[in-house]
Amino acid sequence: MAQGICVFAENYHGKLEPAAAELVTAAQLIRETTGEDISAVVMAKDCDAIVDELTCLGVNKIYVVKTEKDILLQDDAGSQILADMLKVIEPSSVLIPATPVGRSLFSRVAMKLECGLTADCTELLVGTREDGSYYIKQNKPSFGENVFVTIVTKEGCYPQMMTVRPGVYTMPEMQEASAEVIYMNDIKVPDSQIEVLEVLPSEDETDSILSAEVVVVGGRGAVENDNFELVKQFADKIGAAIGGTRPMVDSELIPFDHQIGQTGYTIRPRICISLGVSGAIQHTEGLKDTKLFVAINTDEHAAIYNVADYGMVADLREVLENYLAL
Ligand SMILES: Cc1cc2nc3c(=O)[nH]c(=O)nc-3n(C[C@H](O)[C@H](O)[C@H](O)COP(=O)(O)OP(=O)(O)OC[C@H]3O[C@@H](n4cnc5c(N)ncnc54)[C@H](O)[C@@H]3O)c2cc1C
Known part of the structure; x- marks a missing residue:
């Protein structure tokens, strides 16, 4: 049995x-x-x-x-x-x-x-x-x-x-x-018809987001007004991986394997900085074990503040521009 x-x-x-x-x-x-x-x-x-x-x-x-x-x-x-x-x-x-x-x-x-x-x-x-x-x-x-x-x-x-x-x-x-x-010495190792010629490093960067200590997560707010360029510069400056919500994937700014949430990936970074994300449960399920969670959103009633440790009611563009100018 x-x-x-x-x-x-x-x-x-x-x-x-x-x-x-x-x-x-x-x-x-x-x-x-x-x-x-x-x-x-x-x-x-x-x-x-x-x-x-x-x-x-x-x-x-x-x-x-x-x-x-x-x-x-x-x-x-x-x-x-x-x-x-x-x-x-x-x-x-x-x-x-x-x-x-x-x-x-x-x-x-x-x-x-x-x-x-x-x-x-x-x-x-x-x-x-x-x-x-x-x-x-x-x-x-x-x-x-x-x-x-x-x-x-x-x-x-x-x-x-x-x-x-x-x-x-x-x-x-x-x-x-x-x-x-x-x-299990009795199990025969059959001949293979496949010959491995060369093993190349993967271009798939999923591992980078799964193992990253710091992740910047962009939402629809990061899609608008070319804000994503600023998000990339910000992530680069602080050495963070970039993840996102479904609208980020739908708008082809990030690949699907960087989508965080119920139908995307689950991450457990030490620090997560969430930019322009409303906080739908289908998304927050994918990062609920984050140790330190910071959220920036223009809407003071956004649900993301229910999961964030620190919240800033602000336009992400303004915050990032100020930080990058330092
Ligand atoms: C079965 C199912 C599975 C799903 N799985 C997933 C999943 O795995 N992952 C996922 O992400 N979603 C998933 N979704 C979609 C999910 O329900 C939400 O629609 C999605 O997470 C919303 O993404 P968002 O927060 O980026 O966009 P929105 O909900 O549109 O929120 C955008 C936020 O940005 C803020 N904002 C706008 N401009 C600025 C600015 N300049 N500065 C600061 N803040 C700003 C707004 O105030 C708003 O709160 C799923 C849905 C279903 C039905």
């Missing part, structure tokens, strides 16, 4: 991806209700540091397939290995980082296991059926990010597989723990 929550331990050059570590927190939250064990699947050339880190994160079992070279970018071979691992482990759920690699590998794994895959979840909750069995409510934005939907895997269809956006869950606390490490 399918049992246990399994995390895909995405890794590069012998190191666990932070997005995979965050999913251990998601698994721990699910475990609070279901009481299931947490396992991780590792497929890598250099496994030792990854296994050590997963152990310290409190994973109960670590399943490992050691490969001669890193093959995460070789979807055909990688997905076959992962599907074979999951057939043996038989977890009830599999949590996967919604990264390009996670998505690419697991769409193929889902096909091989003949199960579903929910992409891009921003919240995982546990539901209970009448017979006492559990299922995962896979919440995610849908229909052009305009509605929030809950997807439930068909009863009896396992594993329930889902990719989860990076940044939604915090890193788990390190703990003294011991994990059972199982090397």
